Amino acid sequence: MNESVQYIYWIEHGAALGYLIAWYLWLISLAEGTHIVAHLSWLYYRTEDYRPLEKVGTFQPFIILALVPLFLVVDLAHPERFYTMFYRWHWTSPVAYGVYIITLCMISYAIHAYYLFRPELMYRASREGPLQGIYRAVVFNRIESGDVREIRKRQEGRERFWAGVSLFFSFMGLIYLGILLSSFKGRVMWHSSVMVFIFFSLGACSGSAFLILLTHLKNALAHTSAKALAEQRRYLAEFGIILKYSLVAQAGVFFIYFVLLQYTGIGGRLASEVFFSGPRAFQFWFFQVAVGLILPFALMLFRKMRENVVVSSIASIAAMLGTLYGCVNIFIGGQLLPMTHFRWEHLESEPGKMAFGFITMAVMFVLFLVTYKILPYENIGSQEEASLVTHNILPSENI
Amino acid sequence: MEKTQKSLNRREFFRKFGAQVTGAGAGILLLQESIPALAASSPRKYGMVIDTNRCIACHGCTIACTSENNVPDGHYRSWVKIMSKGKYPNVSSHFLPRLCNNCEDAPCLNLCPTGATYRTHEDGVVHVNREICVGCRICVVACPYGSRFINPITNTADKCDFCYHRITKGLKPACVDACTGKARIFGDLNDPDSEISQYLDNRSTQRLRADLDTRPKVHYVNADENIMGPDYGRLLGRRS
Numbered sequence: 042m043n044e045s046v047q048y049i050y051w052i053e054h055g056a057a058l059g060y061l062i063a064w065y066l067w068l069i070s071l072a073e074g075t076h077i078v079a080h081l082s083w084l085y086y087r088t089e090d091y092r093p094l095e096k097v098g099t100f101q102p103f104i105i106l107a108l109v110p111l112f113l114v115v116d117l118a119h120p121e122r123f124y125t126m127f128y129r130w131h132w133t134s135p136v137a138y139g140v141y142i143i144t145l146c147m148i149s150y151a152i153h154a155y156y157l158f159r160p161e162l163m164y165r166a167s168r169e170g171p172l173q174g175i176y177r178a179v180v181f182n183r184i185e186s187g188d189v190r191e192i193r194k195r196q197e198g199r200e201r202f203w204a205g206v207s208l209f210f211s212f213m214g215l216i217y218l219g220i221l222l223s224s225f226k227g228r229v230m231w232h233s234s235v236m237v238f239i240f241f242s243l244g245a246c247s248g249s250a251f252l253i254l255l256t257h258l259k260n261a262l263a264h265t266s267a268k269a270l271a272e273q274r275r276y277l278a279e280f281g282i283i284l285k286y287s288l289v290a291q292a293g294v295f296f297i298y299f300v301l302l303q304y305t306g307i308g309g310r311l312a313s314e315v316f317f318s319g320p321r322a323f324q325f326w327f328f329q330v331a332v333g334l335i336l337p338f339a340l341m342l343f344r345k346m347r348e349n350v351v352v353s354s355i356a357s358i359a360a361m362l363g364t365l366y367g368c369v370n371i372f373i374g375g376q377l378l379p380m381t382h383f384r385w386e387h388l389e390s391e392p393g394k395m396a397f398g399f400i401t402m403a404v405m406f407v408l409f410l411v412t413y414k415i416l417p418y419e420n421i422g423s424q425e426e427a428s429l430v431t432h433n434i435l436p437s438e439n440i
Numbered sequence: 441m442e443k444t445q446k447s448l449n450r451r452e453f454f455r456k457f458g459a460q461v462t463g464a465g466a467g468i469l470l471l472q473e474s475i476p477a478l479a480a481s482s483p484r485k486y487g488m489v490i491d492t493n494r495c496i497a498c499h500g501c502t503i504a505c506t507s508e509n510n511v512p513d514g515h516y517r518s519w520v521k522i523m524s525k526g527k528y529p530n531v532s533s534h535f536l537p538r539l540c541n542n543c544e545d546a547p548c549l550n551l552c553p554t555g556a557t558y559r560t561h562e563d564g565v566v567h568v569n570r571e572i573c574v575g576c577r578i579c580v581v582a583c584p585y586g587s588r589f590i591n592p593i594t595n596t597a598d599k600c601d602f603c604y605h606r607i608t609k610g611l612k613p614a615c616v617d618a619c620t621g622k623a624r625i626f627g628d629l630n631d632p633d634s635e636i637s638q639y640l641d642n643r644s645t646q647r648l649r650a651d652l653d654t655r656p657k658v659h660y661v662n663a664d665e666n667i668m669g670p671d672y673g674r675l676l677g678r679r680s
Binding site for chain 1: 452454457468473497516519520521522523524525526527533538547549550551552553554555556572573574575577578580581582583584585586590591595596636649652654666669670671672673674676
């Protein structure tokens with residue numbers, strides 16, 4: 042029947058939202074996922090050598106969330122009106138909630154990170170050093186008595202409270218992303234109950250991969266003591282396992298998503314065609330499946346490979362790239378389905394905007410390395426050992 | 441390896457927090473239930489009927505709308521989709537005049553983060569407040585009818601509002617006045633004596649994407665089903 046239909050005049054609408062918003066969604070899922078993975082693994086193992094990772098997994102997402110609004114603001118037709126979103130709150134819009142969730146998330150990460158760093162900051166503030174003034178200012182010039190362990194014990198209630206709050210907002214952030222897309226009832230690709238789980242799986246994959254990559258980068262570019270390296274070796278291998286199973290979960294969630302699309306009428310079948318043989322097919326099969334799922338899964342399969350720095354770094358980069366394209370494919374692909382006519386909607390390729398995303402990622406890494414030099418990420422024992430070894434002094438027993 | 445003790449208050453915190461979240465959720469659900477009822481209680485409900493049998497695809501409505509509302513080049517508040525069907529010599533032409541449906545449950549309005557898209561309570565017409573719109577394009581993506589665009593002059597969302605500046609002065613929308621075949625009837629759907637209500641009482645009509653339950657206020661008469669929505673079948677067929 043369709044063969045006898047000829048379209049003579051119609052209007053093409055194009056994809057209204059481009060790569061910047063896709064990056065915005067991915068970076069939020071990355072930040073939330075990083076925090077959830079880091080914090081839940083600390084809760085699971087409850088050992089002190091996981092604490093540096095919890096600090097990374099709290100402060101780095103804070104940096105990401107502080108930069109993420111840039112992507113939204115740059116994409117607005119009226120960027121100077123961005124702030125109005127805070128006080129012109131429209132309660133039926135998920136974005137209106139999202140502005141608050143992401144802001145509160147960022148604030149809770151900052152406070153949680155403060156309590157995580159506070160005992161070590163106190164310790165540093167009480168000792169002579171080039172950055173002593175900064176440490177004193179950060180702890181508001183109120184230095185508590187006792188060693189790091191005692192200070193941590195005294196503030197444990199507050200630290201765990203803010204850990205719980207930040208974890209709550211992390212989950213809310215991922216739920217927000219899922220609800221945001223699934224609330225577009227005219228967009229068959231997004232209007233799915235699986236969307237929340239897609240962002241959870243993307244967050245878990247990118248979060249565990251990001252933590253592995255950050256740790257390797259930090260070890261390669263900044264001096265890390267032998268003790269800290271030994272501590273990290275164990276948890277990095279365990280993070281490899283988390284990454285491996287997150288990849289399996291992501292594959293499972295996408296499988297369920299495609300099965301559901303098959304039963305969502307002709308629109309759903311066309312939506313899955315966007316991935317399989319449509320305009321996002323190459324990005325799906327190459328970046329999302331081959332590079333983002335199969336390659337990191339194969340590299341994380343065996344313990345020896347998980348413990349190898351180069352192999353696990355490649356697996357992490359591949360998994361992050363895969364989740365990025367997972368996000369981009371769903372977000373851009375969802376807008377390529379025509380609303381009123383018979384052809385795929387058009388989207389100009391935006392290499393500049395993709396480059397902006399990658400440059401922002403690089404800036405985030407640089408910021409992390411700068412903060413690594415200033416903030417006491419490692420446990421004091423490991424850090425002191427490193428500094429004392431550097432100065433050819435034996436490590437103290439009493440730290 | 442040092443084990444840290446669990447905080448005793450965590451369970452209590454989550455219990456209290458859970459109760460608060462549940463309470464807030466229940467409140468929001470109750471509010472959500474009450475909003476459509478408020479929308480439906482508007483004194484007037486402006487709508488339009490388009491008899492596609494009378495449309496001759498002259499594009500007079502498109503030109504009148506562009507001229508009346510200063511619509512920028514390359515963008516349309518109102519347009520006519522044209523399709524032919526069948527094989528020679530059995531060919532039929534089908535026209536579908538398109539405009540914003542001013543839906544009763546408008547996805548663009550629900551998803552607007554700042555409330556720049558709003559509905560006038562008196563007549564149910566959906567508007568864009570250009571002073572508030574941040575140009576996030578969410579409404580453009582949300583509209584299942586492709587009726588919205590970002591106006592490159594104002595950098596805000598733009599759409600048909602039934603020529604609100606005219607209808608509030610007792611005039612008809614520009615497209616209705618310009619329609620050569622008198623295919624369009626505009627009026628108050630809540631007024632049983634209005635021409636549009638009487639027309640709808642006597643005829644069965646169609647609405648676009650009825651499956652989405654947006655309750656569009658633009659009704660069509662005798663529109664071909666192939667022209668009414670996106671042609672997904674053609675795309676799937678082409679792929680296979």
